Amino acid sequence: MKNISTPLLNWYSHYKRDLPWRHTKDPYKIWLCEIIMQQTRVAQGLAYYNKFVERFPSPSALAKASEDEVLKLWQGLGYYSRARNLHAAAKSMKGKFPSTYEGVRALKGVGDYTAAAICSIAYNMPYAVVDGNVYRVLSRVFGIDTPIDSTEGKKQFAQLAQEQLDQKHASDYNQAIMDFGATVCTPQTPQCAGCPLSKQCIARRDNRAEELPVKEKKTKISTRYFHYIYAVQGDFIYLHKRGAGDIWQNLYELPLIETPTEEKPKVAWLKGAKLAEAGTLKHVLSHQVIYGTIYKVQLPPSVKLPSEFIKIKSADLKKYAIPRLVQKLLANIKKI
Ligand code: SF4
Known part of the structure; x- marks a missing residue:
């Protein structure tokens, strides 16, 4: 079995992006960041993260706000159910952010990916994240054609991601693979020359990086x-x-x-x-x-x-x- 964690951690120690939420281990702030950053570009999300942390520095402050105020602060970011869920989840915390995986996963609006991201980044718990970046990197390095939106694909990639996770460095490893997918192994024109995984990458060997990952269904518009x-x-x-x-x-x-x-x-x-x-x-x-x-x-x-x-x-x-x-x-x- 290939091991991509060492080269990724090495790459991350040199090239990680300096983002404000990387200077904190506060699970509440990491949760805010994770929700805000879903389907959002970093440049746009950054301003919203700063506004939310400043206006609502704790779960209680967010819980006390009216939904209208939360939505107003969210205005322009889109996918407003995230803001409504954020507010409902803050109310359910009773002033304290949960400290277990199960507790985090039970928060409204938190799925498998977000729970793994929060628990690994804030608490260094050994849960591998699987987002679009991770699907892309794994499908290319391991040359996997299974559609990422199929039941089989979801299971296969979740298992592979967990196997590749560096258990002792879950926080850095998860952030490394997501950053790497966002900046090096990008959807179009990945930077294969100079990529630290190029020697073991099947997609690079077979010249089919841009064909992977495979999706089963087309979104109906x-x-x-x-x-x-x-x-x-x-x-x-x-x-x-x-x-x-x-x-x-x-x-x-x-x-x-x-x-x-x-x-x-x-x-x-x-x-x-x-x-x-x-x-x-x-x-x-x-x-x-x-x-x-x-x-x-x-x-x-x-x-x-x-x-x-x-x-x-x-x-x-x-x-x-x-x-x-x-x-x-x-x-x-x-x-x-
Ligand atoms: S060699 Fe290219 S396709 Fe393979 S992991 Fe690196 S950037 Fe991605």
Whole structure:
């Protein structure tokens, strides 16, 4: 069996990235970092990590905040269920971050990967992480074609990752393989020349690095058409709080009409008032492409909107957590 831990630890001691959460062993901060960094670029996540640590320095501080405040601080980062889970998990901690693997794994929003990352990095517990970087490095070095999203593949890679883990240096080893995948063994054009694993790498030998890892299923992408109404009534505008069962749960948005195609929306409560279109933006999420259009309309004082809409002073809009698409569309309103 090949052993990649020694060269990876060696590589890490020279090339590890200097990130703020690498200067702490506080499991709470490492958890914050792990949740924030899921599906997020380091450069973007860094600012959010600093904001969260400063505003909520402990589990109790986070637990005491309102969900609206947590979502507002999270605004712009996407995948808002992470913020809601973060808040719910902090409440469940009763002031103390769990100290066992089982306790960490039981936190809302924490799966196998995150539990292994927190327990190894904070407590040096011998749990191997398996994320996209680890799948890539292992599939290439060991030349494994088993799809990483199949039941068999998940089992095979989890076992291999655990076998390769340096039990005494679990914290450094896990961070080493993830950093290595993110900076050297990258999805496109990996830096095979000069790679410390190149001599034992099957993908390098067979010149098929970019074919690995293999995925079974293609993600199904749906297209949606959102029409937002910036309805002005004197000093006031209207908002709507999104509900469960769809994207952006509990975030605020302008009154929305969703149509199955690009057609213009028909809105009964507008009673024939003229919509001034102020632009369309394409917004790409992991499973959806949204075409968002914004319209401005001046409502006479006599018009009453359905009760699902909240009437706010337009100057107060900045106090609400709103999705990035709506933020960008609102910038267009200023232009008309
Ligand atoms: S030789 Fe290339 S493909 Fe193999 S581990 Fe190194 S960077 Fe990745």
